Amino acid sequence: MAETAIEVRGLRKSYGTVDAVRGVSFDVAQGEIFGLLGPNGAGKTTTVEILEGYRRRSAGEVSVLGHDPESRDRHLRERVGIVLQGSGFYPRATVREAVEHFGAAYRRPRDTEETIALVGLEERAEARATELSGGQRRRLDLALALVGDPELIFLDEPTTGFDPAARRNAWEIVRTLKDLGKTVLLTTHYLEEAQSLADRVAIVKDGRIVAEGPPAELSPTHSRYRVAYDSNGRRVELDTDDPTDLLHRLTSDALARGERLEGLTVSRPSLEEVYLELTEEEGR
């Protein structure tokens, strides 16, 4: 495994009597795109804002590029780019002025024009923030996060409110970041986004991680395989960790009774099924 960019162990955050994060642990390797996927209010933003140094944790260990973000060390902020869920611009500064101004605070900023091109805002470089569309503002957000040429980039809900075309554009930019060797921690409540971008995904629910792994392999730890068949016109679905044993019993019983297991399938649940199962079970 490559070196670790982010290490989180037993992270907790309470606001008064409300526990927003209740014991979260995960690692993000350097050069990896890691997605925190979950419904609104699951604790994703709180987790990320602790890693960004905006909030103090109530308990747990956190290391970002070898630093404790709570120390608000300037050297750490030199190496990190942050795209918040909503943060403002100087309304009367142009795209170019904003990128150049924010770049000046970094020791080795990326070239202003190069940064603007990276997010595809060349044509709007002379436009003021107030004249940009929602998608263009989000790109300016990204430009301001990238102008310091950071190793690690936090993207909190980067495409919320985008139309599908704008979303695909944004995804292209994030893939570019991966090609540049950057580490990305992404939060999203769009399953498709996590699936499309992330090397690994952690599903967050009620302040806890309920599943973690590459999108293709992700499954709830308690039911990795799903065996299904038709019985008397009814679909029977069984989840199991050990399909060999289950199938052996099912087929033995069926043979003994002289039945066929019509429509027998063994499948791994799709990420979507896992996600819905994990995040909605209490609502059932």
Added chain:
Amino acid sequence: MSTAALLWRQFRFERRLFWRNPSAAFFNFLLPLVFLLLFASVFADDEDQLEILIPGIAGMSIMATTFTALAFNITYLREQGVLKRVRGTPLPPVSYFGGLLGSSVANAAVQVVLVVVIGHLVYGVDWPREPWSLVAFSALGVITFGALGIAFSHAIPNFDSAPAYVNAIFLPLLFISGVFYSADSLPPVLEAAAQALPLKHVIDGLHGAIVDGTGLADNLTAVAVLAAWAMAGLLLAVRFFRWE
């Protein structure tokens, strides 16, 4: 880049953007000058009134460019998430707020000079007798109202309500502090309020410097009251500061 160089950069950035904001330029620069011209035209033949008006408008300008402007700006920057964005970058807070405050101070300085120059050239009021004491009281006023403006922004819930909050303080203070006319004939209650609040003391100090030729040592009450408000303002500004 060093902290000082970044502060200078932030200052120039703020200056450039300031002139692109018509409403800020109006309230910071034009409004006090409009009041100056209107009232001075009414009192044009009355030298005593002009000698009240010039330091009065200068004091009003100091409050408008620092207290009012900073209370508005900080509220806006906080609500829009600009402060939060800045906090996520390596820009040192000293550089950021230094540039922001420096821009307010520059506005105050330009405005005081404009008022004094217009007073002399257009209305024939003498040049300030104690220029250094004019500088000293302007500086005291800037520090006091700057700190109070930041402190007050913490009490403003959102930018939409900022004008109501700020003007609820700014406008009554203008009328009881002797900006447009002598405050000596106020009812005792208002007089006591004006004495307790900072604007009257800034104006008294400026009046002393411009008209009477008195300095800091002759206005110790004003210095003491302003120092107390400045301390309180700084404490509140820092203690209750919120980035978001």
